[in-house]
Amino acid sequence: MSHERPRIAIVGGGLAGLAAAEALADSGASVTVLEARRRAGGRAASFEDPVGGGLVDACQHVAMGCCTNFLDLCRRTGLADAFRRDRTLWFIGPDGRRAACTPSRRWPAPLHLVPLLAGLRHLSFRERWTLASGMVGLAVWRERLPSPRPTALEWLRSVGQPERLIRLFWQPLIESALGESIDLVDVAAARKVVVDGFLAHRQAADLLVPMAPLGTLFGERLVDWLVEHGVAMQTGHFVNAVQRAADGRVLAVAGDGAATPCDALIIAVPWKAAARLAPDVVPPADDRFAGSPITAVHLWFDRACIDLPHAVLVGRVSQWVFRPDEATPGYCQVVISASRGVFEGDRDGLRDVVVEELRAVFPAARRATLVAAKVVTDPTAVLSVRPGVEAVRPRCATTVSNLFLAGDWTATGWPSTMEGAVRSGRLAAAAAASAVGLTGREPVADLPRSLLTGLLVGR
Ligand SMILES: Cc1cc2nc3c(=O)[nH]c(=O)nc-3n(C[C@H](O)[C@H](O)[C@H](O)COP(=O)(O)OP(=O)(O)OC[C@H]3O[C@@H](n4cnc5c(N)ncnc54)[C@H](O)[C@@H]3O)c2cc1C
Structure with missing residues (x-):
């Protein structure tokens, strides 16, 4: 290693x-980020608003109170003020009835969920009771080896959760949190959503909604913070290959052959790109490694239509609707997770159904005229967390001592989310720093589990 500051490339x-x-x-390291696109931020991206100008998020992103590392990153870099904290979850039942579900701030977890469950007015009292017992059952679920892991749907059916309850609660909850359909996701991933996202802590289920475009938050403000703190950001820099030099350093080789030598390197690109960059180090993705699609339907009406900050539309094609920005009142976005095959790719058909569904539940939308619409599907939005995938998600360390992996697809114990991505980055940073004799920040802890939750599911 040279006597200069150790160089770490990402x-x-x-x-x-x-x-x-x-x-x-x-x-104490000299840090360089090499990003292929013009703007950093990756999948948490925005595009130019064709109607109002400015930026619109390609797909609405939300975090939850349990996303401790994502929130810590935002706090440290001055972005925390850009998020709205919605404590009330709004559901709109198949009959159009609205339910405001707010966890208690006073009762200890998991009893804080009693008012939230009581608020689910589209479910009968008996269904809410069955739901509560299903949540507890899932929380105490333990893997019984050697039987293969069931999917969430198989497990819910095996413990007698009724089909209507699955369709009206479990399906929207699990599919929106994990981005994959309930008949494909691993029951252990669903358990994580219920335990960490709901039962663990009174603030776990808070919804953190960005109030500024992701492209501004991550592509500009976070980048500016990094540059001010000495990080070299090179955008428009596509890395073609990662190679090892004879002196043990690692080279990030660009398309034109120019090489960036460094003492340690973190590959923080999606899994297929990572396997192309370093095929001898990154395990080849087998068929357990698949992407799951998410569709965003962007709608511009001539006036404000959505009188709630967000809503889960239960039992419909449209899953969530968001009204992200007060500055463009006629704009709203509908998100459909696990949108594989939805309307067989017929975008106009999907747009029409979504508009019809909004008009059915938001009276103001019936009087509004649709000015513009855009349907955006990312076919590999997130890693599909199917049974078996945990076994193939690689850890950040590789067989090369100064080469590390990061990305929401690596083994963080979290689904493919902003929190998973941030955790993976911090894990890789700590390992890369250690490889060059320095100290990088480790991920911060989860929200502490209450005594009662700890007794139920363990600490
Ligand atoms: C439609 C959609 C909705 C989502 N909703 C949510 C949500 O509500 N909440 C949530 O928490 N998460 C959500 N996610 C997931 C979240 O966006 C991702 O988990 C997270 O952004 C992944 O970050 P990453 O850094 O791991 O990967 P990416 O964001 O994919 O970043 C990888 C970067 O590597 C760059 N790159 C690739 N190849 C090269 C190369 N050869 N050289 C240089 N650079 C390269 C890419 O340009 C990209 O910028 C959603 C994702 C999508 C797509």
Whole structure:
């Protein structure tokens, strides 16, 4: 290693790469981020608003109170004020009835969920009771080896959760949290949502909604913070290959052959790109490694239609509707997770159904005229957390001592989310710093589990 500051390069400026850079900013290393696109931020991205000008998010992103590392990153880099904290979850039942579900701030977890469950007015009292017992059953679920892991749907059926309850509660909850359909996701992933996202802590289920475009938050403000803290950001820099030099350093080789030598390197790109960059190090993705699609339907009406900050539309094609920005009142976005095959790709058909569904539940939408619409599907939005996938998600360390992996697809114990990406970046940063004799920041702890939750599911 040279006597100069050790050099650490990060390939990929999505949230994983940016979080790694933040964790290394004060470590004493010289840090460079090499990002292929013009703007950093990766999948947490925005596009130009064709109607109002400015930026619109390609897909609405939300975090939850349990996303401790994502929130810590935002706090440290001055972005925390850009998120709205919605404590009340709004559901709209198939009959159009609205339910405001607010966990208690006074009762200890998991009893804080009693008012939330009581608020689910589209379910009968008996269904809410069955739901509560299903949540407890899932929380105490333990793997029984060697039987293969069931999917969430198989497990819910096996413990007698009724089909109507599955359709009106479990399906929207699990599919929106994990981005994959309930008949495909691993029951252990569903358990994580219920335990960490609901039972663990009174603030776990809070919804954190960005109040500024993701492109501004991550592509500009976070990047500016990193540059101010000494990180070199090179956007428009596509890395073609990662190679090892004879002196043990690692080279990030660009398309034109120019090489960036470094003492340690973090590959923070999606799994297929990672396997292309370093095929001898990154395990080849087998068929357990698949992406799950998410569709965003962007709608611009001539006036404000949505009188709630967000709503879960239960039992409909449209799953969530968000009214992100007060500045463009006629704009709203409908998100459909696990949108594989929805309307067989017929975008106009999907748009028409979504508009019809909004008009059925928001009276103001009936009087509004649709000015513009855009349907955006990311076919590999998130890693599909199917039974078996945990066994193939690689850890950040590789067989090469100064080469590390990050990204929401790596083994963090979290689903493919902003929190998973940030955790992976911090894990890789700590490992890369250690490889060059420095200290990088480790991920912060989860929200502490209450005594009662701890007794139920363990600490
Ligand atoms: C439609 C959609 C909705 C979502 N909703 C949510 C949500 O509500 N909540 C939530 O928590 N998460 C959500 N997610 C998931 C979240 O966006 C991702 O988990 C997270 O952004 C992944 O970050 P990453 O850094 O791991 O990967 P990416 O964001 O994919 O970043 C990888 C980066 O590497 C760059 N790159 C690739 N190849 C190269 C190369 N050869 N050289 C240089 N650079 C390269 C890419 O340009 C990209 O910027 C959603 C994702 C999508 C797509």
